[in-house]
Structures are given as C-alpha cells and as structure tokens.
Amino acid sequence: MSDQSSNDQPVSSETPEYRYTSVMAGDIETRWQEYWDAEGTFATPNPAGSLADPTAVAARGEKLFVLDMFPYPSGAGLHVGHPLGYIGTDVYSRFQRMSGRNVLYTMGFDAFGLPAEQYAVQTGQHPAITTNANIANMRRQLRRLGLSHDPRRSISTTDPEYYRWTQWIFSQIFNSWYDRDQARARPISELEDLYAAGARPTPGGRAWSALSRIEQRQIIDDHRLAYLSEAPVNWCPGLGTVVANEEVTADGRSDRGNYPVFKRRMRQWMMRITSYADRLIDDLDLLEWSPAIISMQRNWIGRSHGANVHFDSPAGPITVFTTRPDTLFGASFMVLAPEHPLVDAVTTSDQAAAVATYRSEAGAKKDVDRQDATRTKTGVSTGSFATNPVTGTEIPIWIADYVLMGYGTGAIMAVPCGDQRDFEFARMFDLPIPAIQNPPAEWFAEHGIEPSLDTAAWPEAYVGNAPYVNSSNSSVDLNTISDVAEGVSKMTAWLEANSHGNGTITYKLRDWLFSRQRYWGEPFPIVYDSDGIAHVIPAEMLPVALPETDSFAPRTFAADDEFSDPESPLDRLTDWVEVELDLGDGLQTYRRDTNVMPQWAGSCWYELRYLDPHNDQVFVDPEVERYWMGPRTDQRPDHPGGVDLYVGGVEHAVLHLLYARFWHKVLYDLGHLSSKEPYTRLFNQGYILADAYTDERGMYVEATEVASTPDGFVHDGQPVTREWGKMGKSLKNAVSPDEMYEAYGADTLRLYEMAMGPLDASRPWETRDVVGMYRFLQRLWRNMVDESTGAVTVVDAPADPNTRQLLHRTIDAVRTEMDALRFNTAIAKLIELNNHVTRLNATCREVAEPMVLMLAPLVPHVAEELWQRLGHTETITYEAFPNADPALLVDDTVEYPVQINGKVRSRVTVSAEADAAAVEAATLADPRVIEVLDGASIRKVIVVPGRMVNIVL
C-alpha cells in the first residue's frame, strides 16, 4: 500500500460537506452493497428446481447467460488488472437486465491446483484452509466492486458437493465408448451387448462367450473414453507428476514452474479426446469466437487429409502417411523415426552398430533439440530397401530424428524434389532427387537459374501446383495434369484399387493425459480388484472424498532426474487405499486409484453447475439446462446452444476451451444436455499492462518507488530500466483495487477501467489518469445535489430543445455502444451530455432521470443513490433502460461541407429534405463557393446525401 500516493485527496475543512468524495463514495457503495445482499436483488429465478420461480422467469423476459472464466483464488489477492473482464460482464449484465432480459450472472472458484498445494507443503497447513481463506478474501474484494452476481449460485471446485459431480461425469466418460458409425458416444453396456449378440466381431475373432472375463474386460476397456494406457507421457520430475501435452511449452518445459519435461512410458489415465477431433473442428463453424482462437484450436487439433501407403520391405510392409500421395513417383528413399518398432527388423548386420549409436543419441536428446528446424539434418541408413509400389524401384530405408514417432505412422516416404526437409536430407546424404513436377518459369527466374528438370541445379524443393512429369506407370498416369488436388485424388483412388494404401486423416491432437500424482485434486472414483480390473464407484457412493493427511507433497526429484518414478501422496495412505466395498459381487477388498484429476477437470463443466447449484439428484436438471443453454434455433437453424456471452483471456485458447468442449459433447451424446457446445459466443478481453522497472542486476524493483528524472528513471538513487509487462506480483508493479477504493471508490475504478479503451484491447494502467473519471462523477453529483446542503437541485421544468435533442442522441448512442460491449465510447457520450448539463443553470428531471438510468450499469452505487434521492423507492436494477425518441434524432437542416477538388472550402446549410439537385443548387449559389471558383469551369459535382458535396474542376 502506497502512503505517499499523490492521489489521496485530503478532505480539508473547506471541502463542501456534501461533495462526492472518496469517503462519500465509500459510504454510498458499502450501503448499497448491503442493501443488494439483504434484498437478494440479484437472485435469478430458474424455471424449475430449488431456485424455481416461474412467475419471476416469465416477468423478467428472455434469458441471457453471461459468464466469466472463473478464477483461481490466489493468495496474493486481486490487482486492478484482474477484474477488467468482470467489470465488463457486470456492466453488460446490468444493461441487459434493464433491457428486459433474465440474466444469469455469477462467479465461482477454480480452487484445486498447485499453488495451494505448494503453499501447504511449505507451511504444513492443509490446502483446504488456505483455499477457503483465499476464496473469502477474493469474495470480499469482488463484492466491494459491486458485481451483480447471484451469490446463491457460487461454487468452488474443491467443495465435495461439487466434485461429487466431477467424479460422476468422469464415471460417465469411463462408462462410454465412441461409436464411429454413429459419430457419437454411447454407453459401454451397449458395446458389450453388441459383442455378446455377435453383432460386432471381437478383435481376435473368437466368440464373446468363449472369452474369459478378463479377456472380455480388456476388449471393453480398450474402447472406453477414459482409459488406462501404457504410453509415452510427459514426466516432470521437478513437479513430481506427469502433465498433459497442452501443459508443455514449446521449449519442452512445464507451463507451471518451468521445469524440464521428459517423455517416458508410464501407465496413466487418458481421455479419448481424439475421437472427437472432427467434431471439435467442424463445430467451430457454429461458434461466435474470434478468428484467432478458432485458428489456434484448428491448429492444435491439426487435421490433415492424406493417404497411408504401404511399402514392401524385408521386415514386411511398412506404412507411411503422406498428404501428397500424388508425389509417390518421386519417393526416392524412406525415413523411419528412430523409435519406429520395425527399425531393428530392417537394419542389416553391417549397419547395426551405426543404427544403435544413432538411436541412443536421438533418445538422449530432448524433444526441444530434436524439433529445432534450423538444425542440419542427421540420420543413418538401415542398409535395407523398400519397394516403391508405383515405380517398383528399390529405395533405401534410413532412420532420422526429423521424423517423429508421435505423428502419422512414424515413417515417411521422402520426396526430395517436393518437400524441403526431404530435399535437405537428400543433399546431406547424396540421395537421388528425381523431378516429378515441372516448376513454372517464374520459379526458376526467382532463383536465377535456367528452367531444368535436372534437380542438381535446384536450390530448394518446389512445392505447389505444376504439371507432373515422370509420373506414370502401366496403370496410372498423372503426366496429363497439373493440379495437386486432382493428382492427390487420382493417386488415392489408384492406391485403394491396387491395395497399396488408402485415403486417411491424421491429427496432431493426442489423447488427453488425465492423471496427476498430486494431492490437491479430485480423487478418481475408481478401485481395482484382485485381478487388477478397474471398477467405477457407483453414483450413490460419490463423492470419493479426498482423504485427510498432513503430508501433501508428492515425492519430487531433481528437476533433471529423468528416470525417477512418480509417487502420489495418496499412495502413502494405505488405510485409505485399501477399502472393502460391495460393488454387486458381495463385500470384497479393493485398492483405490491414487491419482488425482488435473486442474482442468473442475472447469470443464462449472457453467452447468451454476444453472442448478444445489441439485443433489443430478448434476443439472435437464429442464433448467434447456432453459439457459438450449439451442436458439429461433435465432439460426444451426445454433449449437451454450452460454450467450463468455468473457476471458486468450491464454485458455487451447487447454480449457478444448477440454470443456470435449466434456460437453460427451454429456450431449449421452443425452444429459440439449446444447452441443458450452460457449456460443466468446469474447477475449485484453490485459492491463503496467510499467515495470529493472535495476542493473536485471531484478525488478517496486514500481511505485521509481521516479522519473530528466536523465531517466531512478530507484533509490540508482538508474533503472523501464520495461513493459502484464501487471502482477512478479514484476512488482501491481496496483490493488483496495488502494483505488480508498482513494476514489469502486464506481470510479469501474468507470476508469471501462473508459480506458475497448474491452478487447490491452492497455497500460496509469494511476494518474483515474482522477478524470472521479471528476466526472463529482460533476454528475453536483448537477443534481447541492454540495453544501445536500439538497437535491433537480427541477421539474422541461428541458430546452437543444438539451432534449442531445439527451435523445446520447440515449440512442449509449444503447448501441453498450449492446456491442463498447463501454469506452458509451462513457464518452455520457460525459459529453453531463458536460452540457453542467453549463445549464439547473438540471431538469427530464434529463437527470435518463442520465442516471444510463449510468446505472457502469456506476451502480452512485446511480442507486441518485435514483433514490430523485424520489424512487425501488432499486434501479430492474428499471427500464431509456429509449430514444426517433423524432429527435433527425435534424431539420443539414450542414454540408463543400469540397473543391477534395479540400473543404465552404459550408452550406440546407433543409434535411433537400434532394441532391437542391443541395447542388444551394452549393453553387453559396457566395464563398462562387468566390473560390472564380468562374472556373466545373467538371462534375458530387453530392453525397446527408454527408458532403465535392466540386471537381
């Protein structure tokens, strides 16, 4: 807290007693916050269930669900950057309530996760205690901001009554499989029925009844949407847990904590999100999201259409994936990933030593190093050859680390003339580069070489459309065409007809690694029997409560100890791990799963629980879900349903938004939801940035203690460097909302945050600018209340025509701007109106009341106070937002700027009804125009009705 702040306004004895000061603002604000709580002003009615009030639902109007990305309750508390989006959604929600909508708006807490657990490890205090304290502090800070949340609907993911349903949803996913034919998830029991009835062949071809119980379970388990898998995962010894692909940064470190991450094969829970890859891409078309987020999701899922092609080799057929089967005639060698399972089988004895060396070198490299595209290509020959199925040529098989085991089939056909990577590799190892396309003349010209099919002269591979050459055999001929798409489809057909391959689709998206070896998360509702078979805990036995312990830390290791093994804190709780249950086969001893879910689990469905937070029968009443989130086919036929407006930062573009969409779709498939998508419209708010300063050692110094001098910035007598960054504790540049409440009040803070720019733009925080909004509220107050007596000075006389017209234009503009989330321009219009009123002798009620109503969404406390002083007894929350009189929006006359050759030379005023000819006549009769023209001949007169006139000479 800064005590030398220049913003504190000492209220001296000369300050008028009834001036709108920070002290008065604080008094008004806390008073109305208490009123709202006591009256339950923001309680939102449901059509059914525990919050049902059908009469109120009917009275409030059409539904609107406004949602913020819910926060992690940090121990550091809020800074003024955090609530930017919350203020935006609050203003919007309040505006919509006044526009006749039944608005659902609340806030919960995403409270499982690492920080609370790490704090617990340090202090020995149970994370539930810190978490609850942090939530309480955050609730206090948010309440002081005047957010119009329905407090009855708030939830925390750590609440057993909440995670009971997170576990229930997990068990739904566990008990489902994806039916490719129907393109949807179905209950696992239906798969069992299909096998039992013989309608679906078993993998081994044996009759279902001939299989043992364990064999049957293995087949079933292989189809579950949540499954255990022995697979390469991201092991992070520094965190003592595995993490998901999405949680690994591009340079191969954990996004939390920045520790090295290693690929290891381990037995872990996975979610079969890849089954939904197509729908997750295709349904993006139904959403109103920014192009940036849509492309990030598309990119992450990474769908590529292509073909699998089978090449014969000494070790049997090797399948490669290619997006360019049309270039098969140019495939002059093959490359396998070093980890490819057939490497040993194809390696000749001569090459065995070299291959073994290369593989161990590749294995020792981190993924980061392997994926550095600027690195020169390395690789080694296996010594054996595969047969190109289209040419019959024997082509050498190499291994190289530029081919990744995790994508496609882990093997490629190399077409060096048409792929830059293959081209570089061929040049490096003197492999043949046959030309199969004739690049256009411009391409050769660009590279300063003569057109030639001798690739020895080519500086790089040619990628794109061009006529094919050398691309025919006895049964297929591409040489007559020059279009890649046509070539691809022709070759794919040939591959399929000749059993050399088939058209296929691959994805970058991998299945979601879902287990973590931590304490502070949702336990899995899973136990294992003596055969090691997983059983789900029945719904009526949920929640599986997180067991008490005082040892929260997973076993962590040196951050680079790649070959350590995870050990969950729950593993140590042997009394809890061993459990006697009756799961239908009588009382038996089971062993509990000791993993917990990742933090994303709780945020995959929280918006659904807001709808029906107290329901102990189902996670959400279907009728309530249909009301708030059902598809609005009345708006457009392909409306997917979901939240009407979701506001949050872009940092969740891939993780949260992908996972939540996936869970939502599973629940939709299983018939629990009417909406296909959770978030119809997504709006990404910007960040509040702030100056940060580093000293000569590069350490951040307290930003509030830095002074600006002619020689630069100085801290404690030492020069410092100004940097730019997101506001936060780590950059030592955080400003707390509590400081702002103290100096100006919450209404001023709200107004400033909304006025400083568009909601989706990032902008720098300037504490010294805040006073502008404070002055505005003081002028507003002074226009209606006598500063020395406190008496209301608003008069009942009618407003003059000018004022009335300005009022109605303001109403018209503010409505439009608020509806479009452009609060900065709405505020500018309101300040303009208020500045106009300031110049009048007295404020008319005719202006005062609509002005207070228009300001109510932005500055609800002072608006409530003025509304009450103007003689009203009800809260302003549900008063109708003013409507502009259309008659007052049009002028009787229009002033036209007159341009001569594009420069403004004069102005003429004509009747608003005047047609183009009349405007032209009036213009040419204008003395100033005649003077400037000075008899020059006119080529053309352009009249844009209502806008301007341009005379062209």
Place this chain on the structure above:
RNA sequence: GCCCCGGUGGCCCAACUGGCAGAGGCAGCGGUCUCAAACACCGUACGGUGUGGGUUCGAAUCCCACCCGGGGCACCA
C-alpha cells in the same frame, strides 16, 4: 520462417466501415477560488493518421511492398 491482431495530438483512445481527422479522459498552458497551495471550477493550444507506392472526385479506412509492437504456431510428412 509462417499465421493472426494493432500503429491516429506528449499519453490512453474516438471517427457512422470510403465523405469536415477529434468524441471523452490524462498531462500542458492561461485564469477563478485561496494569505499561499492542494482540491474543485472556467477557458485554451496541440497532430494530418508508422513508411513508400497505388485505386478514387475524395483514403486513418480499400490494394501492394516495407518498418515497428503484441500474440500464436513452428522438421506435423
């Protein structure tokens, strides 16, 4: 390297999507109040829109090339 955003008075930002560059706020300057100041109030000046071309009667807005800032992706076959 590729893909998105964005560059407008000293600063944060408007400009009806091609029609008078300026709405609003901060800072500045001049004044009122004051013994003086702070607070508050009144009044003012300020740039031609990152750069260079093009289209047009007319460009901040559309097109091309480039520069700068922010974000995302990156050996994905």
